[in-house]
Amino acid sequence: MPRQRDPRFSKRQLGRLLRTFREQAGKTQPEVATTMDWSVSKLIRIEKAAVGVSTTDLRALLAEYGMHDPEVVADLVEVAKESREQPWYARYDAVTSEPFRRLLAYEGSTAAIHQFHPVLVPGHLQTADYARAVLGSHYSGVDLDLAVECRLQRQYRFESDRPKMVALVDEAAVRRTIGGPEVLRAQLRHLLARSAEDCTTLRVVPFTSGAHPGMGGGFMLLELDDEIGDTVLFEESVGKDYLATGDSEVVTAAWERFLAIEQLALSEADTTTLLRQLVES
Template sequence: MPTAVDPSLNRRKLRLALKAARDKRGLTQRDAAEALEWSLSKVIRIEAGTVSLSVTDLRAMLHEYGVEDADVVAELEEAARGSKGQSWWTPYNDVISPPFSQYLGYESAASDIRGYHPSLVPGHLQTADYIDALFAVGRPTPDAQQRVDLRLARQERVLQDDGPAVEMILDEAALRRQVGGPAVMRRQLAFLKELVVQQKANLRVLPLTAGAHDSLDSSFFLLGFRDDEDVLYVAGPGGVSTIRDDREAVARYQECFEDLRNKALSEEDTVTLLDGLVVGYHTD
């Protein structure tokens, strides 16, 4: 079933339209802020899509930017009304960092998701018991179940029928690592195969024989949009970052993904490998 439109999608629609209108008017963000008698940070937050926008403020911006088309104004006013309210991940705010919350806003609006993790099955594709096994490592925390529920809720949204196109490169090392033991891994690998067979995701394995590459120490995800440039999410030794404006960094990971894609097994060989690993876990 399709889910209701998330407020983050409406905020993104407003962000793109207002930035385009401001640029067409030949105004900088500072120019717009001074003309509207607002703080510069308010304009920046609106154009970043991180805050809701009232219809009154929207009308002020559209007037300043010379947007008069009645249909466009009505469409954006509807988006402004829909920019308020809670995002789907709001119930999990206690276990979500601000950077990850920002990333989830972008992910909710993405038309496609490409990604790679060097040592684990990517979080979007993990089964419940695989997630449980990951969170069971180390000292128990009272919010562990909430973190599990968040990851599964995110997976449900990403893999729904009208969700984004998903393409992931699975590292063979991650598939051979016994997270939770043989039974957990059998179910996890069977789930990955099911996603491929049902064409819910484009999954291909990067074999161990592929050797070294540019993302051995970092996981990353590239979010694609029909009307905007890619957004990059990277997690590695340097921390976690959501990158939109550093086009050089985004391009580097776009090239990295192409390299991984070229080195990965075909879909048919990926399914064959998954089947073989499942058999192996039955004998362990």
């Protein structure tokens, strides 16, 4: 299914457009707030995407800014409706952290993903059985079923509209028999199939590379589409995960780390050879 923009980004897009329209109309926030009989803080929150805007208020704002084109108004009303919907991952709150839910929100607007994991096959590339074995160390019963469902739904949303993905994994990730030999073998076959796709690059960092900058934990860099134009870092370490956006030092350092790890990885052809050997062993 085609990916849908997350409601929080629809809200951000709408807020940015409304601010642009106000400025083009030559109006200040206090002036508009007075005309609309609002507090200035309400308008500020709408423009900053801190709150949504009703379709009634939206139509009134657009009229105030001289925006009367029926097509433009209809498009923005649709964006406003989208911004007030529940995101697809809302039903998985019990098995996801807030930083991870923010990551899922960003993924709806992702043009490219660069990621590394020192121990596991990345979630986007996991089979259902492998995912269940991994998540089974954290959840059980209904929560385990929900966590697996969330992981598969996340993959499904990329099914017909996959971003470019460059995945680096330590050799430990393709040798560790998570779920048992047959589950791992099926996982490796799946990696071979995915790595044959034009949009997916998979490379293994061999044991012979010794110590490397990725040994501290897995991380993911998301390049967002042109409409948002930002880079997001999601990093996991023991008991901690967080996001950082923009050109901050932490994101720059993560890019440098990724490139350093990439220099140590096997070529795509050698990675394919290794995976085939492991499947046949």
